[in-house]
Amino acid sequence: MQTTLTEKQFKKLASLVYNESGINLSENKVSLLQARIAKRLRATRINSITEYIEYIARDQAEYTNFIDGVTTNHTFFFRENKHCEFILKTIDRTKHLKIWSAASSSGEEAYSIAVQLLSASYSFEIMGTDISATMLSIARKGVYPIERAQAIPADMLYRYFKKGMNDYQNYIKVKDEVKKHVTFTRYNLITDIAADTYDIIFCRNVMIYFDQQTKMKVVANLIKALKPSGYFIIGQSENLLGINPGLSSVTPSIYRKGS
Numbered sequence: 557m558q559t560t561l562t563e564k565q566f567k568k569l570a571s572l573v574y575n576e577s578g579i580n581l582s583e584n585k586v587s588l589l590q591a592r593i594a595k596r597l598r599a600t601r602i603n604s605i606t607e608y609i610e611y612i613a614r615d616q617a618e619y620t621n622f623i624d625g626v627t628t629n630h631t632f633f634f635r636e637n638k639h640c641e642f643i644l645k646t647i648d649r650t651k652h653l654k655i656w657s658a659a660s661s662s663g664e665e666a667y668s669i670a671v672q673l674l675s676a677s678y679s680f681e682i683m684g685t686d687i688s689a690t691m692l693s694i695a696r697k698g699v700y701p702i703e704r705a706q707a708i709p710a711d712m713l714y715r716y717f718k719k720g721m722n723d724y725q726n727y728i729k730v731k732d733e734v735k736k737h738v739t740f741t742r743y744n745l746i747t748d749i750a751a752d753t754y755d756i757i758f759c760r761n762v763m764i765y766f767d768q769q770t771k772m773k774v775v776a777n778l779i780k781a782l783k784p785s786g787y788f789i790i791g792q793s794e795n796l797l798g799i800n801p802g803l804s805s806v807t808p809s810i811y812r813k814g815s
């Protein structure tokens with residue numbers, strides 16, 4: 557039974573991950589990959605990494621689970637909410653807004669935007685996308701442990717979420733009146749091409765996992781899906797240094813299409 561990654565196996569798996577998702581697992585991520593593989597070995601009851609590598613080469617479903625398992629999905633309600641406050645302050649509410657939450661993880665980003673736009677009587681639709689099928693399924697359900705509701709302002713929590721009962725006592729659920737504005741679908745930022753165009757694209761806290769070349773490709777593709785003068789929003793700890801995709805900077809993490 558071999559459950560410790562060799563250098564060769566790390567390189568092989570890191571290259572699969574890079575080619576599929578753009579996620580750049582540098583040498584210092586050995587223990588992270590090791591831990592995530594260990595989970596998949598337990599789930600599949602496979603005894604060795606060698607066997608697991610052979611298995612994902614022939615089993616598409618497990619290959620997808622493997623990629624899913626190496627994504628980092630950390631997110632929370634009202635994260636970096638200055639971006640949404642900017643929208644509420646800047647964009648007039650007479651126009652119907654099409655918004656894309658690219659890399660939406662388990663949906664908190666999309667629902668946080670939705671409840672604020674609803675409160676301010678905007679007409680809008682939001683598409684949330686992610687590479688991880690597991691995260692998309694959580695997002696579609698819209699059910700979250702109650703402790704994750706802490707950052708949601710009390711009035712919005714009361715108005716747009718239901719408290720669970722019985723087995724779901726410690727959970728909240730997004731109400732249908734919010735959910736009807738939000739759809740979730742799988743979209744791989746490095747291989748898929750959007751079929752629609754948007755007024756605002758949020759692409760936050762995912763490009764930190766990409767190298768410069770991947771970032772350039774991802775941003776160029778997303779910008780094609782942005783309407784003229786549309787807003788492109790990245791995470792506050794991210795930057796577009798060295799990338800010149802036809803955007804002008806509004807604040808350090810908010811860009812606008814065109815000059």
Ligand SMILES: C[S@@+](CC[C@H](N)C(=O)[O-])C[C@H]1O[C@@H](n2cnc3c(N)ncnc32)[C@H](O)[C@@H]1O
Binds near residue numbers: 661745746
């Ligand atoms: C840290 S979460 C960010 C969630 C949210 N945007 C936020 O700022 O809180 C990063 C997400 O990017 C997704 N991701 C990673 N690579 C991706 C790719 N190539 N295409 C689409 N999503 C990807 C992961 O599955 C993960 O859910």
